[in-house]
Amino acid sequence: MGAWGRKNEDIDPADMVEIEGVITRVMFFSEDTGYSVLRVAADHDSRRADTIVGYAPVPYKVNDRIRASGAWIIDKKWGEQFKAVSILLCMPKTIDGVSAYLASGAIRGIGPKMARILVEAFGDRLFEVIDNEPAKLLQVKGIGEGRYNAIMEGWREQKAVHDIMVFLQGHGISTSKAVRIYKRYGPNAVAVVSRNPFQLARDVKGIGFKSADIIAQNLGIPKDSPYRARAGVLYALEEASAQKGHCCLPRADLVKLANQLLEIPDEIVEEAITHELVEGSLTLADSPCPDSIYLAQLYKREQEIGLGIRGLMDRALPWHVKDPVRAVLEAQDELGITLSNSQMRAVLSALGSKVMVITGGPGVGKTTIVRVILSVLARLNLSISLCAPTGRAAKRLAESSGREASTIHRLLEFDPREGGFKLGEKEPIACDLLIVDECSMVDVSLASALVRAIPKHAAVIFVGDVDQLPSVGPGAFLADMIRSNVVPVIRLTEIHRQAASSWIVRVAHQINSGVIPEFPVGKEVGDCYFVASDQEDMQDVIVNLVTRRIPQFFHVDPIRDIQVLTPMKKSAVGTKVLNTVLQERLNPSPAGAGVGSFGGKFFVGDKVMQIENDYEKGVFNGDIGYVTAIDRESSVLVVDFGDQSVEYPLNDLDGLVLSYACTIHKSQGSEYPVVVIPVTNQHWIMLKRNLFYTAATRGKKLVVLVGEMDALKTAVRDFQTERRKSGLCNRLRGDFRECDRPLLDAGPLAY
Numbered sequence: 005m006g007a008w009g010r011k012n013e014d015i016d017p018a019d020m021v022e023i024e025g026v027i028t029r030v031m032f033f034s035e036d037t038g039y040s041v042l043r044v045a046a047d048h049d050s051r052r053a054d055t056i057v058g059y060a061p062v063p064y065k066v067n068d069r070i071r072a073s074g075a076w077i078i079d080k081k082w083g084e085q086f087k088a089v090s091i092l093l094c095m096p097k098t099i100d101g102v103s104a105y106l107a108s109g110a111i112r113g114i115g116p117k118m119a120r121i122l123v124e125a126f127g128d129r130l131f132e133v134i135d136n137e138p139a140k141l142l143q144v145k146g147i148g149e150g151r152y153n154a155i156m157e158g159w160r161e162q163k164a165v166h167d168i169m170v171f172l173q174g175h176g177i178s179t180s181k182a183v184r185i186y187k188r189y190g191p192n193a194v195a196v197v198s199r200n201p202f203q204l205a206r207d208v209k210g211i212g213f214k215s216a217d218i219i220a221q222n223l224g225i226p227k228d229s230p231y232r233a234r235a236g237v238l239y240a241l242e243e244a245s246a247q248k249g250h251c252c253l254p255r256a257d258l259v260k261l262a263n264q265l266l267e268i269p270d271e272i273v274e275e276a277i278t279h280e281l282v283e284g285s286l287t288l289a290d291s292p293c294p295d296s297i298y299l300a301q302l303y304k305r306e307q308e309i310g311l312g313i314r315g316l317m318d319r320a321l322p323w324h325v326k327d328p329v330r331a332v333l334e335a336q337d338e339l340g341i342t343l344s345n346s347q348m349r350a351v352l353s354a355l356g357s358k359v360m361v362i363t364g365g366p367g368v369g370k371t372t373i374v375r376v377i378l379s380v381l382a383r384l385n386l387s388i389s390l391c392a393p394t395g396r397a398a399k400r401l402a403e404s405s406g407r408e409a410s411t412i413h414r415l416l417e418f419d420p421r422e423g424g425f426k427l428g429e430k431e432p433i434a435c436d437l438l439i440v441d442e443c444s445m446v447d448v449s450l451a452s453a454l455v456r457a458i459p460k461h462a463a464v465i466f467v468g469d470v471d472q473l474p475s476v477g478p479g480a481f482l483a484d485m486i487r488s489n490v491v492p493v494i495r496l497t498e499i500h501r502q503a504a505s506s507w508i509v510r511v512a513h514q515i516n517s518g519v520i521p522e523f524p525v526g527k528e529v530g531d532c533y534f535v536a537s538d539q540e541d542m543q544d545v546i547v548n549l550v551t552r553r554i555p556q557f558f559h560v561d562p563i564r565d566i567q568v569l570t571p572m573k574k575s576a577v578g579t580k581v582l583n584t585v586l587q588e589r590l591n592p593s594p595a596g597a598g599v600g601s602f603g604g605k606f607f608v609g610d611k612v613m614q615i616e617n618d619y620e621k622g623v624f625n626g627d628i629g630y631v632t633a634i635d636r637e638s639s640v641l642v643v644d645f646g647d648q649s650v651e652y653p654l655n656d657l658d659g660l661v662l663s664y665a666c667t668i669h670k671s672q673g674s675e676y677p678v679v680v681i682p683v684t685n686q687h688w689i690m691l692k693r694n695l696f697y698t699a700a701t702r703g704k705k706l707v708v709l710v711g712e713m714d715a716l717k718t719a720v721r722d723f724q725t726e727r728r729k730s731g732l733c734n735r736l737r738g739d740f741r742e743c744d745r746p747l748l749d750a751g752p753l754a755y
Contacts (some may be wrong), residue, residue: 010581019075023086023554024094025087026069028053037654040091044070048255048633058088059182069094095131099123103485104131114155117215121146134159138672160189168193174553181215184208198223202235213239228268233276235264238285245478250729251302251448255288255295255674290740291731302478305452310735312455317359320462320598322436323384328355335379341372350494351376357492358463361443361485364496364699365516370467371404373496374439378405381437389435391415391454393445394626395647397673400696401441412440412450413619416457420619425453432459443468447477448732466491471516472698473672476625488736507532508707512700515693515720532707539684539712543576546710549680550664551589558706560678561609564630567676569699571690577682577711579665586664599634599641599654604722606631606660612643613663613670615740621650626670628663670697679703683711683719691719 025046032041040060043053056072064070074088093104103123111418113540114122125144126133133140138156141147147155171194172182188208189196196203201219204211213235220232230519240262244250253261255277262273277297280286287303289296298306311633324329332351336343343351345375347369354360364370381388390409402409415433417426427433438458440446446454457462468482475481485491499509507523509529514521524530537545555562568586573579593607606612614627623629629645640651643660652660670683681699685691694721709716 007687020073020089021055021073021075022073022430023048023056024069024071025054026101027064027066030064030066032053033060034653035657039099039653040064042091044072055084056086056088058091059481060091062092064091087690088472098612099128102128109470114158118146118151122298124195124371126391127663151696172197174239181211201225202231204237205235213242226268228271228272230276230279230588233262233266233268233272236268236277237262237273237276237280238299240265241286241297241503245299245302248728249447249474249478249480250728251306251478252289252292252296252731254293254729255297258297267350289731291734292729296729296731301446301534305448306730306732309448309455310738311457313359313485313736314738315460315480316455316458316462316464317491319358319460319635321387322463323381325355325380326382328380331355331380331383331652332376333478335376338379339375341376342463343372344369344498346496346498347373347376350496350648351380353492353494354465359466359491359492360464361466361468361482361491362496363468363482363486363493365469365509365697367472367499367506368496370469373494374405374467376442377439377662378407379433382561386436386652387412387434388437388439388510389415389433390441392438392441392673393450394406394673395624396626396675397445401439401673405439409441411624412446412454413624416453418619423445425457426459428453429456431457432455433462435459436462436465438462439463439467441467443482444470445475445672446481446522448473448479448481448730451479451481456512457564462614472693473669473694474728476669476672478728479630479730479732481732484730484732485736488733490736508700511707512697515697515700518693519721520717520720530556531705532703533709534713534716535708535710536713537710539686542682542684542711543581546577546680546682547589547709548584549708550586554680554706554708555679557591558678561706563609563664565662565677566680567663567671567678567702568680568682570665570682571668571687571695573667575684575685575686577686579661579667582665583662587662590664597634599657606634606641606657606662607632609734611663614645614659615661616659618659622648623650625674628674663719668695668702671702674702675704676702677704678706681707681709683713683716685711685712685715685718687715688718691715692722693720695719699745 022043023046025044026057027042027044029043030040030042032039034040038059038407040058042056042064044056045052046054058072058074061663071092071094071500072086073090074086077087078084090179103119121144122130134155141152142149142156168191170185172185185197185204185208186193191596193376200211201223202216203215204219205213216235217232220229220475224233237258241253241258243265244253244261259270262276263270266273277286281288284300287298287300289298289303315357327354332348350362350373352372354362362370362373365385378388388407390401390405390407391412392409393412395411398411415427418424419426440454445468466482468483470482470486474483486493499513511521511523523532523534535545535549550566550568552563554560554566561568568582570577570579575581587610591607591609593609598607600606602685608631610631611633612629614623614629615625617624623645627645629643629650630639632644633642634647635642638656639654641654641657642652643652660681679702681696683696696716
């Protein structure tokens with residue numbers, strides 16, 4: 005594998021060698037990661053320059069002397085290169101080397117002129133003098149106390165960086181992580197890591213509890229260390245939040261979970277919980293049950309939502325419609341539609357509500373209701389804002405409403421440098437009405453930021469399908485609003501005539517109702533089918549459908565129009581295997597033409613997905629694009645996301661994965677012309693009703709389920725999804741008993 009696609013950890017230890025030499029050219033350096041491409045005149049052959057690629061702790065300069073550990077590789081584009089697992093500065097050994105090194109400005113207080121004076125005075129013993137007899141520098145003409153102090157400070161900095169990197173790498177920390185640690189703590193890095201490596205999990209991006217725990221083991225820190233217990237308790241609660249969506253856990257459950265993760269006695273876990281409660285990282289609450297333990301930030305977010313929604317509802321409407329029925333009838337005529345009785349009631353209720361929820365499945369008219377509300381209120385000269393959690397959902401909202409819509413992050417003016425939103429309580433959104441779509445995707449952290457930014461005089465309508473999968477982040481914002489019985493809710497259930505003819509709508513509602521769905525049989529034509537297949541043949545059937553049968557029969561583009569949605573990443577019909585197989589069939593490329601990362605190997609023409617929010621690039625988790633160029637001269641890969649082209653450094657592609665197939669969870673808020681869904685007992689742990697209901701509602705023109713009917717029956721019958729542990733219902737009802745304690749300022753969450 006070429007140097008651009010290969011990670012440091014991939015190098016076989018048996019191939020490791022060291023080379024030493026002088027840098028002749030710095031071809032590339034990343035301030036964020038320390039990734040460097042250097043030309044070096046190595047001691048083994050100083051007549052030629054070798055290319056060294058790897059991570060450096062600081063930006064090295066021409067004439068710096070380095071020692072690199074790694075292995076020689078052959079890159080098909082660039083030829084022979086040295087792939088380094090560490091690149092450290094080392095002191096030159098000759099008088100010429102010492103002169104060149106000092107003249108480069110490597111040490112503060114020593115320029116070219118002073119370098120000559122010092123070399124003349126001490127020769128190649130200069131560095132030994134600075135180390136062991138620094139007072140002798142004061143005997144050199146031109147060095148006073150100020151210059152002496154500057155030289156010694158610069159020398160200590162150089163040695164500190166070297167010693168820190170050697171220490172970190174000696175304890176199993178990769179160079180890229182060591183660079184981040186040094187950037188965070190500077191000269192205190194060794195002290196911090198030695199005393200409490202678990203601090204890294206809180207302070208350094210890319211280092212979690214598990215990585216910190218490995219470092220701690222290498223340092224000989226015992227399993228029952230209080231530092232480990234405290235970090236482990238936070239990690240256990242964070243895992244419950246990330247994996248299960250809980251905002252809190254009963255104290256007994258947290259003790260049990262932490263005990264399983266840490267393998268330490270309960271009393272040590274209890275002491276760690278008490279310590280973190282005192283420190284303020286955790287919060288104890290009486291809701292949703294006595295002795296509920298929260299991450300302090302999530303507790304604060306729930307409070308903000310409850311207080312914010314109740315505060316909005318206490319204010320008067322920002323409009324007055326004299327004759328609401330007449331206004332709605334006029335809007336119907338303007339739009340050329342006729343509302344059903346349930347839709348009419350929903351619109352009239354919305355026109356009279358300060359805060360409201362509209363929920364329902366596909367084909368029940370949520371979009372129609374929003375259009376009518378907008379038509380009525382647009383005549384009152386009101387300022388109206390529309391938003392949704394993702395770019396794709398915002399685009400759909402704009403298309404269906406005929407008005408501009410944005411993502412919630414863009415509406416709130418997310419600042420990637422500060423890691424928070426510019427708009428909030430002090431500087432709210434400039435609107436009289438806010439409509440928020442796809443609210444099932446909104447977690448409590450994003451909901452609290454949004455609610456804080458809604459001006460007190462404004463009205464808000466939350467729209468979403470509560471029966472779909474809940475948000476990826478913690479909490480169940482939409483479901484808790486509905487369950488609270490505080491916010492007016494319109495639940496639409498009537499499928500309208502045009503939608504009733506769709507098999508997609510019919511099947512989705514049958515799944516959601518716990519009814520085994522029916523599909524077209526024989527020559528019956530529809531837009532939702534079930535193709536029976538056993539586990540052995542399922543992959544071949546899916547690949548054949550995606551690459552040949554569906555494109556031929558329905559005249560669609562297999563790459564741009566068809567999306568495989570699968571419950572899991574693993575198995576023969578999981579995302580990893582299907583992406584590899586479909587890439588080979590749909591976008592075969594010559595050997596060596598692509599670039600690699602943890603997300604797979606990418607070629608021009610590939611369908612890819614962004615899997616994490618990148619606010620600086622303006623691309624977000626779940627965005628789908630297409631690789632349009634691989635520019636090795638500029639070391640970038642270019643992806644077209646439809647509304648923009650984004651450049652990714654070739655050494656930083658971990659935010660991208662192939663997306664011929666993706667998980668159903670990643671499809672939330674999206675629609676695709678054609679959806680193909682594997683259904684297999686291999687995915688038994690994921691056979692849940694709301695998962696397949698969500699998948700079926702992602703298709704616009706065609707949905708094809710492929711697999712075992714008994715697996716689909718299992719999923720439809722399984723409605724026992726675990727309710728997320730959250731106290732938001734009680735907050736919305738005004739139960740703030742535990743809020744008599746001072747509110748902890750948990751600081752901004754990283755959204």
